[in-house]
Amino acid sequence: MEERAAVTALDGLMERNCSLIQKIEQDLARLTLALDQTIVEPDTMSFFSYPEQEDTESADRVIHLLNQSDPSSVNLDEAKAEHLLSLTNSMLLLICSQTPLIKKLLKSCQSSRSISTFNHYNLTLLASIPSKNVKHVSPDSSEVHLDPETAHPKLVISPQGDSAAYIDTWQQLPDQPLRFDTTLNVISLEGFSFGRHYWEIDVTGKTYWELGITYPSIPRKGTSEHCWLGRGAESWCVEFFDGEYTAWHGGVPHQLAFTKRFCRIGVLCSFPAGLVTFLEAEKMTPLFSFSAGIFSECLHLALCPGHDHNGNNAKPIIICNASFHKSDL
Structure with a gap:
């Protein structure tokens, strides 16, 4: 009703x-x-x-x-904004419980042709900041690869660019301007400025991780809290630590009512709607949604595999769709 x-x-x-x-x-x-x-x-x-x-x-x-x-x-105070986010989460939960096809619809965003139709006015509103290390791909692709030139020296990036793992050794790597030197972050080589995009990240066996999306302008040097995912206005993330899930943006934490250790997390972002949604990928259960409005820059997938966490967090964090496409529905 x-x-x-x-x-x-x-x-x-x-x-x-x-x-x-x-x-x-x-x-x-x-x-x-x-x-x-x-x-x-x-x-x-x-x-x-x-x-x-x-x-x-x-x-x-x-x-x-x-x-x-x-x-x-349009002006929204904090209470109204929180209420809208709550309604968004409730609607997503309702859709998932009533519509079995939602999983197929979200999976279709992984295909080689994302479903996106935008007019001239949408495109002129969406801006991206160029960078020599940013590959701006077409709107019909959601394939991403991690950029090793952005990875913290204690992260090992696979040759295929589809996984990141923490090691307790500082690698002797060139001090690139885009490299994170304090936070254990790495971002994707590709940046997206329009369309709908969906990725799934395998976090099986991990006890600490952060994942989300970020603008390329996220701070990368020094000990500022804004270098961490979700702590500044440039990024959105979900964090898992000590059995608790927390959604972060702008330094504001949102404690999530989940205790199960999920194996695969979905990240869905949509232009120009300005929606960022995190899901438990197996059953397409929404975890949290951010209503970001109009994005001011292109977006990159961002990962933090976390430190060793008392020797229990050695497994890599893996992008499941970094090197293959699924067929169109």
């Missing part, structure tokens, strides 16, 4: 939005006709100085509607 009510409400909103769009198009058509029939001075404000009262009112109404739809005019 809640689902039907939500769908009905969304349908109503879509109808109202369509009606507003039609009104705007009609107003713009009238204004265009007025411009064609009138000699317009170079001053841009003369556009709104047309003597007919009807056209002036139409211009004011268009500007008012555009201002109302400006994302920067």
Whole structure:
């Protein structure tokens, strides 16, 4: 019943939005006709100085509607933001419990052709910061490989770039500007700036790990807390430590109500929706979702296999889909 009510409400909103769009198009058509029939001075404000009262009112109404739809005019206090995140998690849990096909839909994001259709306006809103070590791939690919030039010197990256393991020896590696020198992090070579992307990471046998997504601008040098995943505004992550799961972003922890040691974690990010979701991959159980809004940079997969944790955390952290694709649905 809640689902039907939500769908009905969304349908109503879509109808109202369509009606507003039609009104705007009609107003713009009238204004265009007025411009064609009138000699317009170079001053841009003369556009709104047309003597007919009807056209002036139409211009004011268009500007008012555009201002109302400006994302920067939307303000959410902390309580409302937390409530929206709670509703998002509840909806994901409902969908997973009622729709067996959700697993196939999420798995399809691993395929060589992600399902994504975006118009010109979406693409102009999404920006990415170029870097010589960032490979910007097409929106129909979710394959990633770890970039060894970003890895902390105590991490061993596999030749295929699909796993990272901690060793208690500082390797003599070049001090690259992009290398993490304090936190045990490594990020993907590829960066993504549009589309929907999904990865699964194998954490079997591990007692400490962090994984998530990050902007390339995450701090990498020194002891600042922002170098850790989720501690700054540049990254989002889920951490497992001492049997507890915690979601992090902006230095704010969210304790998760899970105690089972999961073997495989899914990470789903979506442009331009600004959604970051972590799941238990076997049963597609949502762990936590972040509503990030419009991403300001490209995104990279980020991993931290953790230290030895009293000798119990030697196994590597593995990207399950780093070197293969699944077929389209």
